[in-house]
Amino acid sequence: MSWTDAHVRRLFWRAGFGATPAEVRAWAKRGRAATLDWVVDGPRGGARLRGPAPNIRGRRLDPVNVWGDDVLWWIDRMVRTTYPLQEKLTLIWHDHFATSQQDTPLMLAQNRTLRRGALGSFRALLGAVTRDPAMQLFLSLADSTKQAPNENYARELMELFTLGSGYSERDVREAARALTGFSSRYSNSGLVSIAYRPDQHDDGVKTLLGRRGRLGPDDVLDLVTTQRQHAPFLVGKLWSYFVATPPSAGTVRALATIYRRSGLQIKPLVRAILSHPALYANLDAPDLVKAPVVYVAGALRTTGTYVTQDYATWMLEQMGQLPFDPPSVAGWDWGPAWMSSNSMCQRFALGNYLVTWGRPRVRRGSAPATLTPRQAFQRAWSAVGEPPVSGATRATLEHLAKHFFDDLDPRWRGTAGWRGEALQGTLRHLLLTCPDSQLH
Amino acid sequence: MVAWRTGSLLAGAALAAALLAVVLAAPTADARRRTPTTAVGVGAREYRFAEYRASVPRGVVRFDLTNYGEDGHDLVVETRRGRVLGRTGKVGSGRRAVLQLHLAPGTYRLVCDLADHEARGMHTTLRVTR
Numbered sequence: 053m054s055w056t057d058a059h060v061r062r063l064f065w066r067a068g069f070g071a072t073p074a075e076v077r078a079w080a081k082r083g084r085a086a087t088l089d090w091v092v093d094g095p096r097g098g099a100r101l102r103g104p105a106p107n108i109r110g111r112r113l114d115p116v117n118v119w120g121d122d123v124l125w126w127i128d129r130m131v132r133t134t135y136p137l138q139e140k141l142t143l144i145w146h147d148h149f150a151t152s153q154q155d156t157p158l159m160l161a162q163n164r165t166l167r168r169g170a171l172g173s174f175r176a177l178l179g180a181v182t183r184d185p186a187m188q189l190f191l192s193l194a195d196s197t198k199q200a201p202n203e204n205y206a207r208e209l210m211e212l213f214t215l216g217s218g219y220s221e222r223d224v225r226e227a228a229r230a231l232t233g234f235s236s237r238y239s240n241s242g243l244v245s246i247a248y249r250p251d252q253h254d255d256g257v258k259t260l261l262g263r264r265g266r267l268g269p270d271d272v273l274d275l276v277t278t279q280r281q282h283a284p285f286l287v288g289k290l291w292s293y294f295v296a297t298p299p300s301a302g303t304v305r306a307l308a309t310i311y312r313r314s315g316l317q318i319k320p321l322v323r324a325i326l327s328h329p330a331l332y333a334n335l336d337a338p339d340l341v342k343a344p345v346v347y348v349a350g351a352l353r354t355t356g357t358y359v360t361q362d363y364a365t366w367m368l369e370q371m372g373q374l375p376f377d378p379p380s381v382a383g384w385d386w387g388p389a390w391m392s393s394n395s396m397c398q399r400f401a402l403g404n405y406l407v408t409w410g411r412p413r414v415r416r417g418s419a420p421a422t423l424t425p426r427q428a429f430q431r432a433w434s435a436v437g438e439p440p441v442s443g444a445t446r447a448t449l450e451h452l453a454k455h456f457f458d459d460l461d462p463r464w465r466g467t468a469g470w471r472g473e474a475l476q477g478t479l480r481h482l483l484l485t486c487p488d489s490q491l492h
Numbered sequence: 493m494v495a496w497r498t499g500s501l502l503a504g505a506a507l508a509a510a511l512l513a514v515v516l517a518a519p520t521a522d523a524r525r526r527t528p529t530t531a532v533g534v535g536a537r538e539y540r541f542a543e544y545r546a547s548v549p550r551g552v553v554r555f556d557l558t559n560y561g562e563d564g565h566d567l568v569v570e571t572r573r574g575r576v577l578g579r580t581g582k583v584g585s586g587r588r589a590v591l592q593l594h595l596a597p598g599t600y601r602l603v604c605d606l607a608d609h610e611a612r613g614m615h616t617t618l619r620v621t622r
Contacts, residue, residue, distance in 0.1 A: 242542030
């Protein structure tokens with residue numbers, strides 16, 4: 053497979069939050085294998101944050117206590133991380149193990165858990181999520197006792213987290229019994245701990261997914277992750293975040309084999325998906341809709357703009373993807389569902405924000421009205437991070453640039469810098485919000 | 493002792509627009525500029541508060557209340573002797589509110605005074621240090 057700028061852009065958008073022009077040029081030169089290694093394995097020594105920390109009009113973020121700062125804190129990580137795939141997987145697991153309506157410190161703790169396990173063992177991640185206080189409270193696993201086992205977590209564990217199908221109502225009931233025993237403790241200031249109390253656990257014999265015994269919580273997790281349908285289920289789910297076209301049966305089998313042989317490791321599976329030719333199909337016609345979080349973080353990252361305003365929180369809520377607040381345990385509806393009229397309106401508002409406050413803002417005196425249409429387009433395209441643009445979009449924008457001064461006496465063009473700057477603002481805004489920019 | 497307060501704000505889930513209300517007994521503008529603001533996140537549900545910070549330095553304290561419960565709740569800040577210093581007003585399920593107060597060193601009670609919510613456990617304390 054050849055390896056071009058377009059390949060790098062596709063990989064960096066799908067695996068993270070886009071590529072800057074410098075990254076595109078550097079990794080196109082270094083080749084496919086080196087690029088994939090860097091994207092998947094991350095920098096030596098782990099992720100770091102590059103660039104200035106958020107400063108909201110002189111205020112440092114307080115993600116625990118100030119509403120909305122938790123969102124800005126995470127967006128900032130996506131913008132400044134040296135390991136974007138780790139943040140992308142954290143976002144994917146936040147959707148997969150969707151949790152909401154829990155206290156902010158618990159949600160931030162869960163976010164750290166998801167990041168820590170983002171590319172490790174799925175079984176270990178599942179164990180951590182099962183014991184995670186925010187999840188335990190959200191799906192009523194905490195305080196599910198042998199006298200009154202709650203089936204919420206057992207049901208979603210099988211339906212949404214690991215299997216999808218191939219289990220019975222009886223399996224749900226038996227798993228609920230096996231998962232009993234977690235007990236919460238509160239003080240006047242909130243949750244103190246969730247601990248496993250053997251005296252609250254149902255230690256009777258259960259029959260779950262064909263196995264009989266005195267099963268406990270870890271037995272349940274071992275059983276669901278060793279079912280035949282688990283690997284194809286997880287392969288299909290992870291694939292859908294990276295490639296719009298569903299995988300063939302053969303691809304699912306091959307990826308499921310990689311996943312199983314690795315001992316249910318996430319990283320080799322993700323590496324195989326990111327290496328798959330389907331990910332690089334139709335490089336000039338992208339077909340995966342950017343999720344709002346990806347759109348916002350990607351626009352900031354690829355234009356070299358840092359978090360200096362709190363608009364992202366409000367915009368993401370209006371776009372339909374407020375982190376830490378998924379609509380249900382099933383997560384968000386991805387794909388074309390993101391493109392509602394209200395969401396698109398907010399995406400345009402983000403363009404306004406970027407050309408007003410962000411790095412792509414037009415500096416006075418920087419864009420004379422005497423530039424040729426091609427020069428004007430090129431300047432705008434460079435200023436917004438050289439995003440992928442179709443030939444049709446480019447032709448439309450150059451047409452706009454050509455006729456932008458039609459009402460102006462040609463003799464005045466040399467002194468009409470403000471009109472040239474207005475054109476630059478318009479072109480940059482359209483490049484950031486045009487149909488091409490909604491897909492990756 | 494309270495030097496000034498801004499009123500409460502009820503924020504809709506859609507925009508959660510800030511609607512800071514009345515400033516009472518406000519200190520001078522200079523004094524306000526010098527006073528740091530410390531936020532205290534508070535989660536409410538039946539029938540308990542989760543207080544994300546139990547101690548703050550003296551000055552302006554901004555309470556960010558989120559109601560995670562199914563019933564309406566409010567947040568009332570009062571002295572240990574029960575003098576009410578500020579309240580958010582009733583906050584519906586899934587909604588947010590902000591209450592901003594200027595607090596001197598001491599210990600304050602945070603309660604929900606709707607129906608019998610306080611008696612059922614919706615009370616906690618905040619320590620303000622020098």
